[in-house]
Amino acid sequence: MATWRSSSSLLRLRAPLAPALRRARVPIRGFATPTPSAELKKTGLYDFHVAHGAKMVPFAGYSMPLVYGDVGQVASHKHVRTEAGLFDVGHMVQSLFHGPTTTPFLEWLTPSSLAPLAPYSSTLSVLLNEKGGIIDDLMITKHAEDAYYVVTNAGRRERDLAWFAARLDEWNAGEQGKAGKVEMTVLKKWGLLALQGPTAAAHLQLLTSFDLSQLTFGKSAFVPVEGFNLHVARGGYTGEDGFEISIPPSQTAEVAALLLDGEVQLTGLGARDSLRLEAGLCLYGTDLDEETGPVEAGLAWVVGKDRRETGTFIGADGVRQQLKEGPPRRRVGLVVEGAVAREGAKIVDPATNDVLGAVTSGIPSPTLGTNIAMGYVRNGLHKKGTQLGVEVRGKVRGAKVVGMPFVQTRYWRGV
Incomplete structure (x- = not known):
């Protein structure tokens, strides 16, 4: 192929x-x-x-x-x-990474297990900063051990490309680069x-x-x-x-x-x-940012099982701390009564009105005919069925934590 x-x-x-x-x-x-x-x-x-x-x-x-x-x-x-x-x-940024040490390089930039990934297979992953915050979410497709196709978000173009360039220079100038340098090509236009x-x-x-x-x-x-x-x-x-x-x-x-x-x-x-x-999927800039880690974002699954204890990747300490101790907050799905809860709406205790978190995305669902939202709440309040409140236009509306995706996905996994 x-x-x-x-x-x-x-x-x-x-x-x-x-x-x-x-x-x-x-x-x-x-x-x-x-x-x-x-x-x-x-x-x-x-x-x-x-x-x-x-x-x-x-x-x-x-x-x-x-x-x-x-x-x-x-x-x-x-x-x-x-x-x-x-x-x-x-508008998304399409890039190619190639060179003898491309797999370990991308495993340094992300927490995903790429070495065992089969050729022409893809995985969603996250680009992390030193604290374990999400710089961007990205799709990584492995063509071979020394060749990958990567898609990143348009809104993070400048941040991502600068990060890639700096990390490439660091990698190629270090001990790893002696085993073979990694190159990046942006597929412009x-x-x-x-x-x-x-x-x-x-x-x-x-x-x-x-x-x-x-x-x-x-x-x-x-x-x-x-x-x-x-x-x-x-x-x-x-x-x-x-x-x-x-x-x-x-x-x-x-x-x-x-x-x-x-x-x-x-x-x-x-x-x-x-x-x-x-589908319960995040939009960078609303549901994800550099102050948010993959565990609290409900993306712990992108952290390879073989990398959780010993994997060497940027931001590993922050990720491991949340894996072991639990994150301070959790991303949840909500069904909201009576009104649409948009980005920024406060999630509150329905009895006391104490603020427990905030909505990051919300719409009237065309498929379900109900108001759905995504947001972050204090850890422990993320279990399905938990009754919360959301403040919409000065009035607290009832909200219930539900599982995501809101609508069943229909990905083709074969017969």
Whole structure:
């Protein structure tokens, strides 16, 4: 199977494209910033979005689609839950790490167990600072012991890239670097599309001879898609089955048009946020930050079992302390009565009104028809069924701690 270094540009196979397939058919918290539009970056699909009636809004320094035409957020959300949606996530930072000591280098930067990870397998992980706080959450895909594909958040671009550069210099100049240096390549202006929903596989299968049933959740491959050789990873951030597809800059719009065929619907940031929250997934900057560690964030599972006691990684002391002693607070899911609890709403003791924590994300769930929220509470109050209160517009609303995800995930793990 090809690696990125042996096909670094993911060259097109250039088979003729079926004419019918070449024709594309035709404020939320955290998404708007005061950045002037003239300063916003654009993904390779900006003109494509505008042509399809997108309402563009600032997000993570980019001009990104919120909704399309007269299709509202809730309708888009429900379409992804029942059919399939296509998201532009090309604002995310895609990078390649390669060199003889790449595996130990990335195991120094993150708490994940990467050495035993099979080739073309992925894991969610976290980039930690010296205290064990989360600099960013990231997706790591192993192609080989000396080659990895990593996706990080657009809103953390400058912080992440500076951190990577400094740690690379430190690693390559030290004893570890004597065994072989590690290099990093940022895939500038590359496209990244997320095809998500229960019919996503059926739609993509029409465009490729590759048997997608063999590509289970967390696996990736180079897949021929109507004349293009593309890196396709099974996964996503909606809780549904789906794929994230990395595309060279010159091919992004053409591939997007191909994927938009049939019942696939362009989907914007609004639905992406509500879908990920129903799936119990974090958004960096609201649910995660550098003062929050993986244990309190409910992400202790990203810390490899073989690394909890003896693993050498940045921030290990802080992580181990919380693993042994318990964290001061816990991320929880809440169902809130009567009103939507948005980011910043106080979580309180319903009897005394004492503040116990705060909501980080909250929406009226389009799937469940109830108000759901995510937030942090004092350790010990995180058990399912715990009755709490949330202050919304000066009134305390009843809230109950529930398990996450709020909506059952449907990742494809094989027959």
